[in-house]
Amino acid sequence: MPRVNGPAIFGVRPGSLVLGFFNRDSTVQNVLFNKFRYLGFRSKLRVRDLWRQRDLADLLDPSKDPFALIIPAHG
16 A cells, blocks of 8 residues: 555545545654645545544645645554
């Protein structure tokens, strides 16, 4: 799996684009992700925390809008 600043990234579900961020480290990870366009995301995105079941942000232009998140330590 490719890695970005510690957490793993993966895609699932054929025909859909899904991106997950996970922290497998024992320390908090601060991530500024700006590769949405590179991964095929081209239009407005809704960012959702599936663990907490809440929306985090709407990115109007994923090719220009980086997404900053803090991922708690694993455990």
